[in-house]
Amino acid sequence: MNKLRENEHLTGYVFTAPFVLGFLVFTLYPILSSLYYSFTDYNLYEAPGWLGLDNYQRMFTEDDKIAKSMQVTFTYVFASVPLRLVFALFVAMILNTATRATGIYRSAFYLPSLIGGSVAVAIMWQQIFGDQGLLNSALSLFGIHSTTSWIGSPSTALWTLIALSIWQFGSSMIIFLAGLKNIPRDYYEAASVDGANSVYRFFKITLPMLSPIILFNLTLQTISAFMTFTPAYIISRGEGGPLDQTLLYSLYLYRKAFSHFEMGYASAMAWIMLLIVGVLTLLIFKSSTRWVHYETKGD
Amino acid sequence: MKKALTAILSLSMVFSLIGCSGSTAENPANGDTPGQTPAAASGDKKDPVKLRVAWWGGQSRHDYTLKVIEMYQDKNPHVTIEPEYAPFDDYWKKLAPQAAANGLPDIIQMDISYLNQYASRNQIADLKPFVDSGSLNLDDVSENAVKGGEVNGKLVAMTLGTNALQTTFDVETMKQNGIDIPGKEWTWEDMDKLGAQAKEKGFLMGGFAYRHDVFFPYYLRTMGQKMYSEDGKSIGYADDQAFIDYFNRYQTWYDNGYILSLDKEAQKKGVAEEDDIYLGNAISGNGWSNQFLAVANLVTDRSLELNPMPGPGQKEGLFLKPSMYFSVTESSKNKEEAAKFIDFFINDVEANQLIKGERGVPVSSKVKEALKPELTENEAKIFDYVTWAEENSSPGDPPNPIGAVEIEKLLRDYSERILYKKVSIEQAAPDFRKEANAILARSQK
Structure with missing residues (x-):
């Protein structure tokens, strides 16, 4: 035995x-070796030399680009994640009510998130928002003649990236859809009998019942938004321009590591990013006790 | 049955573990060997040799370089060459991890901005022993071209061709539109006028396409100053007036709409097909002499001409730049054979009939003579211009110090912020110098 x-x-x-x-x-x-490297001046060519906290100190005292890239990253995350979730929920609710050919619609709406992270889509985006791109052609149909390159001008460049991110709402949408299917029909029927209109039903039944799924999506999407790299790299060709408006933290980290070969410094940057994402995730979880509704708790 | 499965699985795990430890035990041994073997390898000529050669470039360069390699292999049956090629940016990103893993190719194409970085970290070998042994013949190469590849008295890179800065004029379009065509001796004021005249007729003139890392040092040279100090430890000028004058002029061009706007410039990928002369938007452009060829070959219905950059101080400003180099890496086990390939690349007439100055005007005077009758009209224009520049230029600067790549990026950032009016030129000038000095100090610890 x-x-x-x-x-x-x-x-x-x-x-x-x-x-x-x-x-x-x-x-x-x-992970552990990057922690070690973050305290050194490792440059790929030579054996790392110990620096202590110098890299971290430099990040916060000398390097203006850290603050700039954090600002860009936070703008990107705080704009794209909520918008993407709202959009995903909106589409999920429409699909939930559809009766015919739902499979086709679901696949069609999911498609962008399958291909969205790819190089090809980023290049397509470059064309759409270029000075002779699709968007400007479309605008000219309405009599608006624009020759600006949306990707090339500082005020709009980041928003083209955010738009790209929202367009990839598919995976959150599928999860929402599964959640919606799990809400028992009788709740809605009972509410209708009691005279609740659709807006009331949405806020009193759909949202609370969906809140664990919203938490799941919010956490996942926030973490992945912080790690966004490919579209910014392709669209600005690794520069983060114009005027550093698309210099996401991950892009700056990559530049430090692979253009300037400051692996030690880049490792330190990565650890700070880990810390920030960790704290944010913790905050989301802490706050969740106030707004996430678990049915099994039985209230 | 279950027992058998467990046995098989645990066995396979044991094997995979052994496999793992086996390879880790081997690796350090591999790392140690390169220092010891070359003597043994160079003994017998018939020994089969494998060389890895890496370069950056566009499709046409890949095509002819592969043909040159084929030609070399036909002539030297014991040598097999493995090519590795990529676009410029990817090339360097690929090379760095290879250097870290002690796995660089035997021959790498080298750029002036990276030369010091690789040389000072002992990644590339001194070629002098092979010049002395006759493997690398430099009899027909001018001393200037050889000097361009020296760092700390070691010949760590062999110049493959020379370039000079130039202005390209679309002379026919200019004539048709009544735009004055500046002569060889022209000034920045002439360039202001050129921009104004072009603008009036609905054309642009060539801006510097973010390449202030090229044109600002030229401007400094015309004023008798240098971008970097002789020892490469600091910025070479102390008076910010040159920076202020340069960017004031550039800002005026930009604000007047003489040159392409930044948002459109940002979309360019740096290929000839999107050149504004070719597209009919601009009447002039600036660049290195070898870049003239790609654009001029595209513009088939009218002829383009090369002209020097504006002055005053043109002769002091102009210099011959090694367009690119081949270096033999320190980790190579076949340095002698690698040197022989480079010798073939710069001295063989037949090989250069394929290369045809695409990597800059050849450094061997013999090759240059032999090629002359076979050049196309556009190629001949480049050869003539570089020959003229030989007489009308000053010695080039030493290879850029470590940290130069970062400083070039910094200068580009500042130029953007200046043109978008996020910082005043008077403020940017000292800030740039201070930050650049900090980068140099940090890079050369």
């Missing part, structure tokens, strides 16, 4: 080994 137990344990270890090994080698080891 005991022997069989042991064998089962071994089987378990063997089956988890690929993941555990992968995690140790490709995740934990790089």
Whole structure:
């Protein structure tokens, strides 16, 4: 009996080994070494030399671009995540009521988030918002003749990236849709009988019932928005221009690491980012006790 | 059954573990060897040799370089060459991790901005021993061209061709529109006038397309100043007036609409097909002499001409720049063979009939003579211009110090902020100098 137990344990270890090994080698080891590098002047060519807290100090005292890139990143996250969630919920609710060909609609709306992170879409975006792009052509149909490049002018560049992010609402939408399907019909029927209109039903039934899913989507989307890199890199060709308006933190980190080869400094930047995302996630969870409604708690 | 499965799985795990530790044990050994083997390898000529050669460039450069490699392999059957090529930006991003992993190709194409970085970190080898041994023949190469690849007295890079700054004029369009065509001896005031005349007729003139890292140092040189100090530890000028004058003039051009607006400039990818002369938007452009070819070849219905940059101080400002280099890496196990390939690349007439000055005007005088009768009209214009520039220029500056790449980016940032009026030129001038000095100080610790 005991022997069989042991064998089962071994089987378990063997089956988890690929993941555990992968995690140790490709995740934990790089994370820990980047923590070490963040205290050094590692430049890829030479052995790292110990700097102590110099990198962190430089980030907050000498480097103006850190503040700038944080400002850009926060604008991007705080604008794109709520808008994307609202949009995803809106479309999910429409699809929830549709009766025919829902499969096709769902796939069609999900498609952008499958391809949205790709290089091809970023290049397409470049064309749409260019000075001779689709948007300006469309505007000219309404008699508005614009020759500005939306991607090239400082006041609009970041918003083209935010628009791209909102357009990739598909994965949140699918999760919302699943959540909507789980809300028992009788709640709505009972409410209708009591004379609640659709707006009232939305705020009193749909939103509370959906709140755990909103929390899930909000957390996931916030974390992934902080890590956005590809579209900003492609659209500004790695520069973060114009006037650093699209210089996302991740883009600046990449530039420090792979253009200036300041791996130590870039590692320090990565740890600060981890800290910020960690604190924000914690705040979201802390606040969730006030607005997330779990039915099983039975109130 | 279950037992058998457990056995198989645990065995496979054991093997994979062994596999892992085996390879890690091997790696350090590999890292140690490059220092020891070359002597053994160079002994017998018939030994098969494998060389990796890396360069950046566009499609046409890839095409002919592959043909040159094929030609070399036909002549030297014991050598196999593995090419690695990419666009400029990706090239350097690929090279850095290779350097970190001690796995650089044997021969890498080198740029003046990166030369010091790779040389001072002992990534590229001194070629002098191979010049002495006769593997790399520099008899027909001018001393200036050789000097361009020296860092701290070591020949760490071989210049492949020379370039000079130039202004391209679309002379026919200018004539048709009554725009005065400046002569070789022209000034910045003439350029102001050129912009005004072009604007009147609905044309642009060529701005510097963000490349202030090229044109601001030229301007400094015309004033007898340098971008970087001789030792590369600081910015070479102390008086900010040159910066202020340069950007005041540039801002006037920009505000008057003489040059392309920044939002449109930002969309350009740097290929000849989007050049504003070719598109018919501009009557002039500025760049390096080898860049003239791609644009001039596209514009088939009218001819373009090369002219120097404006003065005064043109002769002091103008210089011959090594357009690019080949370097042999320190980690290469076949340095001698690598040097022989570079020798072939710069000295072989047949090879250069394929290259045809696309990497800059050839450095070997013999090759240059031999190519002359075969050049197309546009190629001949470049050769003539660079020949003229040889007589009418001053020695070039030493290779850019480490940190120059970051400073070039800084200058670009400042130019944007100036043109968007986010900072005054008077404020930007000392700020730029201070920040650039800080970058240099940090980079050269």
